[in-house]
Amino acid sequence: MPQITVERSAYLDDVDWEEFAVALHPVVVETAAARLEACKTRVLRTEDDIVGAEWERHAIVNVSIALLAGRSDETKARLTEAVVELLRKHVQPQDGLTLHLSAEVRDLDPSYRKAEV
Template sequence: MPQITVDYSERLADGFDRPAFARDLHTAVVDIAAAKPPACKTRFRRTEDVVVGPDTDGHALVHVHIALLAGRTDETKARLTEAVLELLRQYVKPAEGLVLHASAEVRDLDPSYRKFEE
């Protein structure tokens, strides 16, 4: 915990500093949501096809999903979401002519969530 997944358009691969984004995102999750640094895990999933409205060209997407153990207030989740969007502004530089659509959500993990480390 937290489980972080970042879906991003393939067209952003060269303009998205993913390691720096993850490092600063982990810091934000620790500072805002009281997570423990070693517990922060982020995976990036590159998406090949993106369609926005009727357009198949000229758009790129980034969506960040953060799943936390229950107990954070809605205000804390909103602060974290805003921090994520600010980090995306800092670390995603789309190629000329691309419109970037960035979004984030913070949700509670289901009570059935379990994990192990070996």
């Protein structure tokens, strides 16, 4: 915990996603009182991104952060705002490409368990 998933368009191969994750983890720690060593991020490249009726020249990035329950709605909102601002710093606009940047924070299901082996 936190479990972080970044889904991003193939158009954004030039972004340094490792650098983004390293910058993201302290934001999660500071905003949501998480431990740095507990932050885990996976970046998933999507191949087919469709916006409305268009399948070209749109790049989508969505960051999903799953936390153990207990954070207030205000804390979650502050975190999503901070994540979108961080995305703006790391994902630069490109000519002819519309960027769609989003973030969400949700509670992990109470059944969540983890193991480190």
